[in-house]
Amino acid sequence: MVTSRIWFTAAQKAELWERWKSGSSAAAISRALDRRNKTGVLRIVTLHGGIAPAPHRRALAALRLEEREEISRGIAVGQSIRQIALGLGRAPSTVSRELRRNGGSQCYRANQADRRAWERALRAKPCRLALHRELRWRVAQKLALQWSPEQISGWLKREFPTDQDMQISHEAIYRSLFVQTRGVLKKELTAHLRTRRQMRLPKSHNAGSGQGHILDMVSIRERPAEAEDRAVPGHWEGDLLSGGNDTHIATLIERHSRFTMLVKLPRKDTTTVVAALAKHVRKLPEQLRRSLTWDQGKEMHAHKRFTIATKVQVYFCDPRSPWQRGSNENTNGLVRQYFPRGTNFARISQAHLNAIALRLNQRPRKTLGFETPADKLQAVLH
Incomplete structure (x- = not known):
């Protein structure tokens, strides 16, 4: 194993992985273990893909050292394999296999056989x-x-x-x-993978972004109960996804099915955003146009104009409360798999956005019992 060249004791490796799982950096772990640099820690972490290896333990059914010593003594006094097995409470085949693996009755040594068994147990098993x-x-x-x-x-x-x-x-x-x-x-x-990572990293938390102020807004607390429990389709969550050069797209997520729509935006001003959203929402069947939940970004300043155009009431989240649009926040993360931060959305066509939305809608979702959003929505419409 490559790790044998990195001089860490078993206790140090256990501490290394505990600190890694708690979110400590490689440099911090190195300092805690009195290492001069982080190279050794990084080599171990990288080799295992950031995943702590399972601790090595003997199987409950495996022969113990004291049992191997009994086998050795039995051979010395001339006992047969069946007699030795009877004394151990083991099957004769177990004793026979143990002797065959370790040189036979003439060469069997308990300590040597026990060490070899442990070394075999350390070898990686086929997954x-x-x-x-x-x-x-x-x-x-x-x-x-x-x-x-x-x-x-x-x-x-x-x-x-x-x-x-x-x-x-x-x-x-x-x-x-x-x-x-x-x-x-x-x-x-x-x-x-959505994150494109090469190893498992400790979980981190992202801070919420600042919100603007909207006149005459209706609070999310006034949203119908049917939207809250996701029982009825047609209630949407929306947000802007930012790209490079001050470019943006809008993401719309249907709460019942997690069906996704992506909307190209030439600009971020409220007139442009509201017009683009209204154009897409008006294409939906009437039973899928009930409400839209948005954060307090200024791009929805003209929310009344949107409601007049679509007959869809807009509800606004509390400041710094992204969990109130949980489906939207999660889907934004999925969209980032295709459009990483810094993507210039001015170069992305609406047709390409539609193709990505289709791919997302045809992927199974755990929250839907591994149905796809497209199938979930189709079942409702029929």
Whole structure:
């Protein structure tokens, strides 16, 4: 293993991973472990893809050192394999296999056999993706379509409910992507992940942005209960997504189905934004036009004009409360997979935005029981 060249004790490695999971930087961890630089810490973290390896433990059914010593003593006094197994309460095949692995009865040594067993246990075992070719192909195919590991895992359970060989946890997919020593999935597939990260990073929290003031706005607290519990379709959440050179697009998310629409905006002024939103919303069936929830950005200053044009009431969130538009915030993160920060939206056509929205709407969502937003909305309309 590469880590054997990095001189950390088992206790130091355990502390390293605890500090990494708590959000400490490699430099801070190095200082805490009295290391001169962060290179050693980074090598260990990178090798394991930022995922702490599972602690090594002996299997409950494995032979213990004292049992191996009993085998050695039994051989010395001339006992048969069956007699030794009876004294241990083990199957004769277990004792026979133990002797065969370790040189036979003439060369068997308890301490040496125990050390070899521990070394064998430390070797990496083939993971599920390495053993099942079709499963590996399915996972790679969906990753290439920008599906998240969690979406892939949920879809496989729905698609192959009785075939355990075609099911895998999302954590196992992440491990196969991030842990270099596995080599099961191509490293290039990490580029299709929403974050494009090469390793697992500790979770962080983003601060909310400042809000503007809107005249005659209606508070989210007055929004109908049917919108709050997502029971009825037609209630939307909206926001602006910023790009490079002061360019923007609007994102609209239907709360019941998580159906997404992306709207190109030539400018950010309220007249332009309201007109563009109204144009898209008017295309919707009447049962999908009930309400729109927005933050207190100044681009919705002309919200009354939007309501007149669409008959859709606009409700406004409290300042610095992005969780009140949770579906929208989550979808904005998904959209960033296709349009990273700094993207110049002036170069993106409405047709391209429609294609990305279609892809998002055809991806299964965990919150929908791994149905797609498109299927969820289609079921409502019929």
